[in-house]
Amino acid sequence: MTEKRTARPAKTSSGRRSAPLDVDALLDDPATRVIVCCGSGGVGKTTTAAALGLRAAERGRRVVVLTIDPARRLAQSMGLVELDNAPRPVRGADTAAGGSLDAMMLDMKRTFDEVIEAHATPEKAEQILANPFYQALSSSFAGTQEYMAMEKLGQLRTRAEAAKAAGRTDEAWDLIVVDTPPSRSALDFLDAPQRLGSFLDGRFIRILSAPAKAGGRAYLKVVSLAVGTAGNVMTKILGAGFLTDVQTFVSALDTMFGGFRERADRTYRLLQAEGTAFVVVAAPEPDALREASYFVERLGAERMPLAGLVLNRVHVALAEDLSADRAAAAAEDLDAAGGQALTAGLLRVHADRMRRRDRDRSLAVRFTSAHPTVPVVEVPARAEDVHDLEGLRAVGADLSKG
Amino acid sequence: MPPTEPSSDTDWDGVRLHVVTGKGGTGKTTVAAALALALAAGGRRTLLCEVENRQGIAQLFDVPQLPYEERKIAVAPGGGDVFALAIEPKAALLEYLELFYRLGRAGKMLERLGAVDFATTIAPGVRDVLLTGKVYEAARRRGKTGPVYDAVVLDAPPTGRITQFLNVNEEVVGLAKVGPVRNQAGSIMSLLRSPQTVVHLVTVLEEMPVQETQDGVAQLHEAGLPVGGVVVNMVRDPVLPQRSLTAAAKGRLDRAAVVAGLESAGLGGRSATLVDGLLAEAGEHALRVALESAQRKELAALERPVYELPALSEGIDLGALYDFAEELREQGMA
Numbered sequence: 001m002t003e004k005r006t007a008r009p010a011k012t013s014s015g016r017r018s019a020p021l022d023v024d025a026l027l028d029d030p031a032t033r034v035i036v037c038c039g040s041g042g043v044g045k046t047t048t049a050a051a052l053g054l055r056a057a058e059r060g061r062r063v064v065v066l067t068i069d070p071a072r073r074l075a076q077s078m079g080l081v082e083l084d085n086a087p088r089p090v091r092g093a094d095t096a097a098g099g100s101l102d103a104m105m106l107d108m109k110r111t112f113d114e115v116i117e118a119h120a121t122p123e124k125a126e127q128i129l130a131n132p133f134y135q136a137l138s139s140s141f142a143g144t145q146e147y148m149a150m151e152k153l154g155q156l157r158t159r160a161e162a163a164k165a166a167g168r169t170d171e172a173w174d175l176i177v178v179d180t181p182p183s184r185s186a187l188d189f190l191d192a193p194q195r196l197g198s199f200l201d202g203r204f205i206r207i208l209s210a211p212a213k214a215g216g217r218a219y220l221k222v223v224s225l226a227v228g229t230a231g232n233v234m235t236k237i238l239g240a241g242f243l244t245d246v247q248t249f250v251s252a253l254d255t256m257f258g259g260f261r262e263r264a265d266r267t268y269r270l271l272q273a274e275g276t277a278f279v280v281v282a283a284p285e286p287d288a289l290r291e292a293s294y295f296v297e298r299l300g301a302e303r304m305p306l307a308g309l310v311l312n313r314v315h316v317a318l319a320e321d322l323s324a325d326r327a328a329a330a331a332e333d334l335d336a337a338g339g340q341a342l343t344a345g346l347l348r349v350h351a352d353r354m355r356r357r358d359r360d361r362s363l364a365v366r367f368t369s370a371h372p373t374v375p376v377v378e379v380p381a382r383a384e385d386v387h388d389l390e391g392l393r394a395v396g397a398d399l400s401k402g
Numbered sequence: 403m404p405p406t407e408p409s410s411d412t413d414w415d416g417v418r419l420h421v422v423t424g425k426g427g428t429g430k431t432t433v434a435a436a437l438a439l440a441l442a443a444g445g446r447r448t449l450l451c452e453v454e455n456r457q458g459i460a461q462l463f464d465v466p467q468l469p470y471e472e473r474k475i476a477v478a479p480g481g482g483d484v485f486a487l488a489i490e491p492k493a494a495l496l497e498y499l500e501l502f503y504r505l506g507r508a509g510k511m512l513e514r515l516g517a518v519d520f521a522t523t524i525a526p527g528v529r530d531v532l533l534t535g536k537v538y539e540a541a542r543r544r545g546k547t548g549p550v551y552d553a554v555v556l557d558a559p560p561t562g563r564i565t566q567f568l569n570v571n572e573e574v575v576g577l578a579k580v581g582p583v584r585n586q587a588g589s590i591m592s593l594l595r596s597p598q599t600v601v602h603l604v605t606v607l608e609e610m611p612v613q614e615t616q617d618g619v620a621q622l623h624e625a626g627l628p629v630g631g632v633v634v635n636m637v638r639d640p641v642l643p644q645r646s647l648t649a650a651a652k653g654r655l656d657r658a659a660v661v662a663g664l665e666s667a668g669l670g671g672r673s674a675t676l677v678d679g680l681l682a683e684a685g686e687h688a689l690r691v692a693l694e695s696a697q698r699k700e701l702a703a704l705e706r707p708v709y710e711l712p713a714l715s716e717g718i719d720l721g722a723l724y725d726f727a728e729e730l731r732e733q734g735m736a
Contacts (some may be wrong), residue, residue: 041560042426069562071610182426182562285427286717287458318686319679322672330667342656343663345642346680349687352641355715383689385609 018368021308021375023400026277027056027175033275034153034176035307038189040291041182043283044312046070047386047395048379049179050078050103052279054389055396056175057101058094064156064173065090065103068149068181073387078103085110087156087171092389102173111148111155112138120252128252133245143192145181150267153178157270187291187298190271194264277307282367284314284360289367296371308375310399311364315356316380324354377401413631413707413734417600419541419593420555420630423564423618424604425611429635431458432718433604433711434557435484436726440736442478443727446552449485449540450475453533454559459486464720470494472540479724485551487540491522494532502582531570531587538590541598561603561618568594568601569625600630602735605701607634607694612701619704631735632706634698636713640691642684650688655681709733 026032037049046067053065064087070080078090080103087102095101116134117125128134138144156176163171180189270276278299282292292309299306331347334340368376379398386395414420420437424430431452438450449472452459460468463475468486470493476484495518499509512518522529541554559567566572571591574583593599603618605611615632622629640647649655660677664670701708710733711726730736 040426042428072613182560283427288427317679318682319676322669322676322679330664330669334663334667337666340659340663340666341643342646343660343667345646346655346660346663346684347667348641349683350680352638352715353683359715359717383686383693 018372019308019375021310021377023052023055023377024059026307027052027059027061030174031275032175032277034157034178034270034277036178036180036189036271036276036278037281037310038180038278038295039281040288043281043288044379045182045281046179047074047392048279048281048310048312048399049177050074051386051392051395051399053103053175053177054090054093054101054392055400056177057090057099058097058393058396060097060099061175062100062169062173063102063175063177064160065101065177065179066106066149066152066156067103067179068106068145070105070179071385071387073385075105077388080105085114090389102171106145106149106152108145108148109139111152112144115151124252128249131245131249131252133242133249137249143188143195146189146192147264149178149181149189150264150270154267154270187294190268190298190302194268272302272304277305279307279310281310281312283312284363286363289363293367293370296374306374308377309367309371311367311376311378313381314360314364314378315353317350317353317357319350320354320357322350322354324351324358327351327354411734412736414600414736417598417630418549418551418553419537419599420553421558421564421568421599421601422555422604422633423558423561423601424633424635425561425614428604428606428611429711429718430560430604431462431557432723432726433602433633433635434555435459435462436711436723436730437602437736438484438553438555439476439478439723439727440730441553441555442476442482442484443480443731443736444478445481446478447483447485447550448478449487449551449554450557451487451489451537451540451554452557453489453537454557455488455490457488458557459488462718462723470497479727487536489533489536491529491532492518494536495522498532498535528574528583530567531574531583531590534568534570534590534594535586538593541593558601561614564601564618565621565625565627568622568627572625595626595628597628600628602630602633604633604635606636607697609693609697612697616700616704619706629706632701632704632708633730633735634701634708634710637710638694638713640687642687646684647688647691650681650684651692653681653685655684657681707734709735 026035035049035052037045037052039045046069049067050065050070053063057063065078066087067075067078067080070078075081079088085104085107087104090101090103093099093101113129116128120128153176156173159171160173160176163169163173271278280292280295280299282288296306296309327347328351331344331351334344334347364376364378368374377399379395382391382394384391386392420434420441422430422434422437424433435450438448442448450459452468457467459475460466463486465475468475468488470488470490472485472487474483475486478484492513496509496513499512522532537554537556540551543550558564569591570587574587601622603615605615619629642650646655657677660680661670664672664677669676709730711729714722727736
């Protein structure tokens with residue numbers, strides 16, 4: 001991967017240096033097992049994930065796409081109407097090359113419930129599922145969605161391996177494409193699961209659930225004082241029932257599997273594993289590109305494999321030789337002379353497009369100068385939203401033109 | 403200059419808390435900031451709050467990072483002050499504890515034990531009560547001569563999460579059955595559901611953001627939260643007259659006329675691909691205008707006041723914010 005990046009620095013029309021992201025090579029490489037699409041909200045992550053999945057399937061991979069929150073019409077076109085939290089085959093994908101495409105939409109509460117059900121005795125599971133703290137946590141905590149997306153990814157991998165071992169073809173996926181939850185910051189995807197894991201497994205919650213065991217002797221006096229204060233304050237603020245709920249939840253959970261943090265750590269390591277590729281998606285907007293920069297830096301720091309950046313919805317012009325200024329000036333000349341309103345109008349449309357193109361380009365250049373080794377592919381803006389396989393195919397074709 | 407009475411010719415007279423939401427990428431922070439400026443115009447005083455730890459206001463106004471402290475960041479047209487506050491849940495919790503329990507050093511102890519982190523990140527709903535609670539406090543704060551702020555503008559979480567965020571009562575009801583958080587949530591809810599509050603939705607004329615706006619309006623209604631106006635951001639005027647748009651959409655523009663026009667503009671020496679390019683661009687332009695007008699109809703069907711702000715090819719700077727504030731005033735939003 002690294003070799004490829006440095007070996008083929010391409011010079012684009014604007015003169016910036018960056019390697020193109022070779023999407024088809026990524027999709028075709030059997031070593032690519034997991035592709036994670038991430039980026040800040042509203043940049044087209046879901047569409048990119050679906051387009052990558054479809055393209056990979058039609059090039060012969062056995063693909064499952066895990067989407068988080070697809071637009072309604074896109075979800076319908078992919079057959080994502082059964083909300084049973086399990087992958088379904090996508091009808092209409094071309095399987096001539098020997099591939100297949102399944103897709104699913106994440107149901108976070110259900111995934112959490114399944115984790116509980118899989119690891120606890122039926123009575124215990126029932127007790128946990130009925131706990132008010134659990135119910136709030138599993139349906140509304142901001143990090144739960146990220147945590148459950150990772151959990152689901154782990155499950156899909158296990159299922160694929162089991163299917164392969166049993167010689168079944170229905171779930172023998174060799175590529176999992178993951179969309180990440182819509183959040184302001186792309187980093188949330190990496191941080192939230194560990195945050196949730198370490199809190200549920202953390203000191204405070206242990207103190208709350210089992211004050212006598214926490215801390216150890218040396219701290220005993222201070223800790224019990226502090227716990228007393230903390231407990232009192234929490235009880236005062238939240239009411240007594242709340243703490244009881246938390247305590248029963250944690251102790252019920254504690255006996256059944258080796259802690260949340262360990263589980264979160266394990267899924268996290270999966271992302272560092274060989275065969276995982278991160279695709280960072282951004283739109284040519286300062287905020288989205290800033291987030292993309294943070295994410296790229298973070299992936300580097302965590303030694304997570306970055307495949308490259310998809311710069312989505314880039315404005316292009318169809319007559320790029322004529323500059324915005326020249327077109328605008330010509331339109332003015334025509335207006336002054338009179339009689340050529342149509343051409344003047346067309347020149348204005350063009351000037352407008354060129355200005356947008358120039359702006360997008362300068363934002364892209366800013367990103368590539370800061371991250372010269374990150375391969376980039378630009379996907380042109382389209383007039384219409386993508387809501388069918390045909391549209392996804394077209395996006396896939398654009399993605400592979402890098 | 404004495405603070406002027408709220409002018410009586412805006413669409414939101416009597417509203418003290420303006421919540422601004424929108425799908426990511428539609429420019430809700432920009433709209434919130436422009437609205438805060440517009441509402442401060444003519445010698446009034448407004449507070450612009452953000453709650454997502456994003457420092458979007460600081461970036462927009464090109465000032466250093468905002469602390470958890472109200473700071474003056476701009477002077478409105480005709481006099482008037484815009485203050486800004488980045489609300490941070492941990493600081494809000496400590497402030498709250500200090501206010502009600504005078505914890506002193508015990509507060510630090512709570513923080514060290516992880517209790518503060520626990521309350522602000524894990525305990526579901528508590529975080530939102532703290533964030534909205536601070537907004538509530540600022541909106542209700544009174545000085546010697548009346549309210550400290552004539553209006554508070556909240557740059558809120560995106561449309562997909564706004565109802566859950568504001569519906570703090572619902573969020574904590576299952577957990578905190580009694581106690582101050584429960585009471586606090588109750589008081590916040592009564593302000594949010596009162597005629598003193600409106601929730602504005604920012605969108606652009608594209609399918610997904612418009613769909614989310616429609617969903618957001620329905621969810622707000624269902625939760626009994628007051629829906630304000632719809633702000634359509636990044637509006638681009640059609641460059642071509644309707645007749646040309648119709649022809650362009652059908653691919654029937656007069657090619658010969660364009661060739662002749664380019665000739666008289668001194669561009670005749672350019673290649674034929676220029677003509678093809680311009681005609682194709684006109685076709686796409688017409689398609690976009692048609693799609694936008696379909697989205698406009700969808701928004702009109704919501705029967706809420708609609709305000710429009712233009713797209714700027716150069717991006718948003720401080721000058722643009724003042725222009726937007728002026729636009730919003732002219733259109734009656736402030």
